[in-house]
Amino acid sequence: MKEVKDFKVLSNVKVNKEHLLLKVQSDTKLLSILPGQFVEIRVDGSPTTFLRRPISIHDVDEENRIISFLIRIVGDGTKKLSQLQPGDLVNILYPLGNGFTVEKVDYLLIGGGCGLAPLRYLARKLNEIGMKPDILIGARDIDTLFGVEEHRALGNVFVTTEDGSVGERGYVTDHSILRHPERYGRICACGPDAMMKNVAKYAEKHEIPCEVSLENTMACGIGACLCCVTETVEGRKCVCTDGPVFDFSILKNFTTTKQNYCDN
Ligand SMILES: Cc1cc2nc3c(=O)[nH]c(=O)nc-3n(C[C@H](O)[C@H](O)[C@H](O)COP(=O)(O)OP(=O)(O)OC[C@H]3O[C@@H](n4cnc5c(N)ncnc54)[C@H](O)[C@@H]3O)c2cc1C
Numbered sequence: 001m002k003e004v005k006d007f008k009v010l011s012n013v014k015v016n017k018e019h020l021l022l023k024v025q026s027d028t029k030l031l032s033i034l035p036g037q038f039v040e041i042r043v044d045g046s047p048t049t050f051l052r053r054p055i056s057i058h059d060v061d062e063e064n065r066i067i068s069f070l071i072r073i074v075g076d077g078t079k080k081l082s083q084l085q086p087g088d089l090v091n092i093l094y095p096l097g098n099g100f101t102v103e104k105v106d107y108l109l110i111g112g113g114c115g116l117a118p119l120r121y122l123a124r125k126l127n128e129i130g131m132k133p134d135i136l137i138g139a140r141d142i143d144t145l146f147g148v149e150e151h152r153a154l155g156n157v158f159v160t161t162e163d164g165s166v167g168e169r170g171y172v173t174d175h176s177i178l179r180h181p182e183r184y185g186r187i188c189a190c191g192p193d194a195m196m197k198n199v200a201k202y203a204e205k206h207e208i209p210c211e212v213s214l215e216n217t218m219a220c221g222i223g224a225c226l227c228c229v230t231e232t233v234e235g236r237k238c239v240c241t242d243g244p245v246f247d248f249s250i251l252k253n254f255t256t257t258k259q260n261y262c263d264n
């Protein structure tokens, strides 16, 4: 089930040079949300932003009816979202798309930049079934890093920065925990396409099931406009309804060179 409704902004805080943490509250019980699902947010007051903007569900507090979003400011729409104030109303269509697999195996969650967005709620859902995942967070540098302390309660956190200012130097796929593939029963990743492809290559080599969340450009978010289609070994699929989470093995022919929102 999906619904469109106005949520009240509880807080909207800049967490580093380029990311916001937006928390909104519903006045009614939230619909059931899977980790990995996303919303379409209507951006009011921006003359250049006609379409809703797809944003992953970062976290959910069911008891208090709160949803959080981690948002990278890239253009007019996200800039307008950065100006929302506590008490403002924001119109949201949710929940959309599919979700990550949640099962009782040892997980490695890999988030590159804003790719951490859909992984926090996944970590929370894994905690609920008694699992504590390893969470590998990658960022360009200390100024664009987010989530290290915030995720410690949910999993074992590891960090890479490209300049070595925090954690190990390099890309997430260079981190030393990847020397122990035998530890993992499943990998879930979100980030720049190049990162996800390297993660998938690693998973394939070590025969670890791997799911990735794609961020193709979207308009309707509900399978009507076909602007988000991606090629898979099973044919063309809509990222908004068949995804955004895919098992990477069906994306073997995925050759996009498009930038996504996680790219630096
Ligand atoms: C399923 C899904 C989940 C997403 N989750 C998040 C999230 O949790 N946090 C977040 O910050 N962003 C997320 N995004 C990306 C977000 O939707 C875009 O960054 C946003 O729509 C940009 O809107 P804008 O008006 O600010 O920028 P625009 O003015 O529309 O674009 C600014 C620049 O960003 C590029 N751009 C816009 N959208 C995308 C996109 N989807 N992929 C690649 N490049 C894009 C444009 O080509 C342009 O160069 C997600 C996208 C999808 C499809």
Ligand code: FES
Pocket (backbone or CB within 6 Å): 217, 218, 219, 220, 221, 222, 223, 224, 225, 226, 227, 228, 229, 238, 239, 240, 241
């Ligand atoms: S965004 Fe319209 S079909 Fe996917």
